[in-house]
Amino acid sequence: MPILSYQLPDKHLRSSGTVESIFYNRNALICLTEVGLGQTKMAVIFLVCFQKKCKLNLEKSVQDAANRKISCSVLNVENGINDEACELVSGVELSLGEDDDNIRAYLFKAVKNNNGTGLLLLSDIFGFEDSFTRDFAYRVACNGYNILVPDLFRGNPWTKDQPKTEFEQWIARQNPERIAKDISTWTKWLVDEFMAAGISKKLGIIGFCFGGGRVLEVLAQDQGACFGTGISFYGTRMDPLVASQIKAPVLFILGDNDPLCAVSETENIQKKIDKGSKVVIFPGRGHGFAHRPASPEEDEDAEQAFVIMRDWLYNHLLV
Numbered sequence: 001m002p003i004l005s006y007q008l009p010d011k012h013l014r015s016s017g018t019v020e021s022i023f024y025n026r027n028a029l030i031c032l033t034e035v036g037l038g039q040t041k042m043a044v045i046f047l048v049c050f051q052k053k054c055k056l057n058l059e060k061s062v063q064d065a066a067n068r069k070i071s072c073s074v075l076n077v078e079n080g081i082n083d084e085a086c087e088l089v090s091g092v093e094l095s096l097g098e099d100d101d102n103i104r105a106y107l108f109k110a111v112k113n114n115n116g117t118g119l120l121l122l123s124d125i126f127g128f129e130d131s132f133t134r135d136f137a138y139r140v141a142c143n144g145y146n147i148l149v150p151d152l153f154r155g156n157p158w159t160k161d162q163p164k165t166e167f168e169q170w171i172a173r174q175n176p177e178r179i180a181k182d183i184s185t186w187t188k189w190l191v192d193e194f195m196a197a198g199i200s201k202k203l204g205i206i207g208f209c210f211g212g213g214r215v216l217e218v219l220a221q222d223q224g225a226c227f228g229t230g231i232s233f234y235g236t237r238m239d240p241l242v243a244s245q246i247k248a249p250v251l252f253i254l255g256d257n258d259p260l261c262a263v264s265e266t267e268n269i270q271k272k273i274d275k276g277s278k279v280v281i282f283p284g285r286g287h288g289f290a291h292r293p294a295s296p297e298e299d300e301d302a303e304q305a306f307v308i309m310r311d312w313l314y315n316h317l318l319v
Contacts, residue, residue, distance in 0.1 A: 088112040089141045094148075096185065103182050105150040106134065108141035115144040117317050118194035119204045120187060120218075122211025123149060124288070125171075127157025132292040133208070140206070143310055146194065150186045152179055152211065183218055191226055202228030204317050206309070208291050209260070213237045216269070220245040229316035231309050233290050234261040243272035250277045251312045253305050255285025280308055 088111035095104050106128060119140065123133045128149045137147050158170055187203070194200035203226050207215040212235025219230045224247030232238075234254040238261075250273055254261050263281055270277045282289065282301050289298045290305040 089138055091138075094189075096189070103151060103154070103185060104128070105148050105186055106137070107146065107148050108137050109146045110141050110144045113144045114146065115318060116194065116199040117145050117202075117204065117313075118190040118200045119145050119147040119206060119313075120183070120190060121147050121149045122183070122205070122207035122214050122218075123152060123157075124209035124211060124291075125153075125158040126160075127151065127153050130157070136208075136291045139306065140310075143313075145204075145313070146200075147206075148186060148190055150182060152182065152214075154178075154182075179214070180217065180221070183214065184221075187218070187222075187226060195226065200317075202226065202317055204229050204231070204313055206231045206233070207235060208233045209236050209288065211235075212261075213239075215250070216242055216246065219248055219250065223247050229312065231312060233305075234258050234287055235266075236260050238265070238269060240265070240269050240272065243269045246273045247275065249273075249275050249316060251309065252277070252279040253282075253290060253308065254279075255282045255287070255289055257284055258287045260287045278312075280305070 089108050090111050091106060091108045093104060093106055095102060097103055121133070121137050121140070123130065126133070128134075128151045133149060137149050140147050153174060156173075158167065162170070190203055195203065205215050205218055205227050207213070207230075212232040215230045215232045215235060216238055219227055220242035223245070227248050229248050229250070230246075231251045231253070235252070250270070252266050252270055254263065254266060256263050263279075267279050270279045282305065285298065285301055288294075290302045293299040293302040
C-alpha cells in the first residue's frame with residue numbers, strides 16, 4: 001500500500017492509503033483515500049489544519065445504523081494547543097446503490113463537541129465536489145454538526161468552462177424527479193443514522209442557489225416529519241405554490257442586487273410560509289456572496305451571514 005507524506009509548516013504528517021485525489025481549501029489540506037467496505041464504497045477524508053499543530057488518528061472504525069463498517073480518520077489537536085480556530089472534523093464519502101442507481105455524498109462530522117444533529121446541505125449548480133461548498137460544510141461541521149452533502153447531479157455538475165449558452169440545455173437534463181428521489185434517499189439515510197437512533201430530534205436542511213430552491217420542495221414534501229427548519233441562501237427556481245405546504249420555519253438569506261433571486265418574490269414566499277420564517281437581506285450583495293465571496297467586503301458579509309445561519313440552527317434545532 002503506497003505511503004503519502006506531506007511536510008507541513010509545523011508538523012510532518014503521514015497517512016497511508018490508495019490516493020484518490022488531493023485538494024486545498026482556505027482552511028485545510030484534504031486528502032481522499034479509498035477503502036473497500038463490502039457493498040459500500042467510501043473514501044476517507046483527512047482534514048489537516050494548516051494553522052494548528054494537529055496529529056492524525058488512523059483507521060477509526062464505527063458502525064452506521066445499517067450495521068455497515070465505516071473507517072474514519074480523524075484529527076486530534078495536540079495537548080496545549082488552543083484549537084478555537086481549528087475545530088476537528090472527520091469526513092467520509094458515502095456511496096449507495098449500484099450502476100445507474102449509484103448515488104454519492106460527503107458526510108462531515110464534528111469530532112469534538114458533536115451535538116448529534118444531522119444536516120442536509122444541497123449544493124449550487126457546481127455540485128458537491130466544489131471546494132467552496134466543501135469549505136462551507138466543513139465550517140458548519142466545526143460547530144458541532146453532522147452535515148451530509150449529496151451529489152445532486154450524478155457526477156455531471158455545471159462547470160465554469162462551459163459556454164453560458166449551454167446552461168439551459170444542461171439544466172433541462174437534470175431530471176427534477178430523479179433529484180427529488182436522490183434527496184429523499186439521503187434524507188432517509190440521515191433519519192436512520194441520527195433520528196431513529198435517538199441522537200437527533202429533528203434534521204436541518206440548507207441550500208445554496210439551485211439547492212436553495214430545492215429546500216422549499218423538500219420541506220413541503222416532508223410536512224414537518226423530519227426537518228425542524230430550513231435555510232435557503234439566494235434560492236433559484238423557487239416554486240411559490242409549495243410555500244403554503246411547508247410546516248417548518250425557513251430562513252432566507254440573499255442580497256438585494258441578485259438578478260437570480262428577487263427580494264419581492266422571496267418575501268412573498270416567506271409570508272406564505274410564516275411559522276416564524278424570516279428574510280435577511282444584505283444591501284448591495286449579489287448572487288453567491290455568502291458561500292463564494294469575491295471581495296473583502298463580500299467576505300465580511302459572508303461571515304455575518306454564516307453567524308446568522310449558525311444562530312438560527314442553534315435556536316431551531318438545539319434549544
